[in-house]
Amino acid sequence: MEKKASExxxxxxxxxxxxxxxxxxxxxxxxxxxxxxAGVESLKAAVPGDHxxxxxxxxxxxxxxxxxxxRGLFKPSINELLVERPREEVAAVEIKKGAMxxxxxxxxxxxxxxxxxxxINTGKLKKVRALLTGES
Numbered sequence: 001m002e003k004k005a006s007e008x009x010x011x012x013x014x015x016x017x018x019x020x021x022x023x024x025x026x027x028x029x030x031x032x033x034x035x036x037x038a039g040v041e042s043l044k045a046a047v048p049g050d051h052x053x054x055x056x057x058x059x060x061x062x063x064x065x066x067x068x069x070x071r072g073l074f075k076p077s078i079n080e081l082l083v084e085r086p087r088e089e090v091a092a093v094e095i096k097k098g099a100m101x102x103x104x105x106x107x108x109x110x111x112x113x114x115x116x117x118x119x120i121n122t123g124k125l126k127k128v129r130a131l132l133t134g135e136s
Contacts, residue, residue, distance in 0.1 A: 008081040060087075
C-alpha cells in the first residue's frame, strides 16, 4: 500500500495506517450497536473527501495524505488520493479510547477529521501520530 500511496502523494510514505469512517462502522453493524461502537461524535464529524468507507493515512517527509481504499478479496488497496496537506499544518492528532478508537486529525485552519481505528492498528496509528506531532 505504501508504494501506491507514495506515487499518489509524490514523495515516500514513512508511516501509514488504515482507518474507517464512523458511518461505515455504523452501516456495517447497524442501529444501536453501530452507534455504541463508533460513537456519536464520530458519526457527526468531517471525514476526508466525504468518503464514507475505508481510509489510508500516509505520512511523508513534508505531506500527509488521506486516501480512499477499496475492499479486495484478501486485503484493501488504495483507490485515490482524497486530501493532501502539508505536515506543518497539523495541530494535533488525538487518539480517544473505545472498541473502535476515534482519532482526531486537527489542522491549524480548524479542520477536524475524525476516523476510527481498530485496536489491531493502534501501533501504526501511534507511529503516524509521532511523525505528525512529535508525541509518542
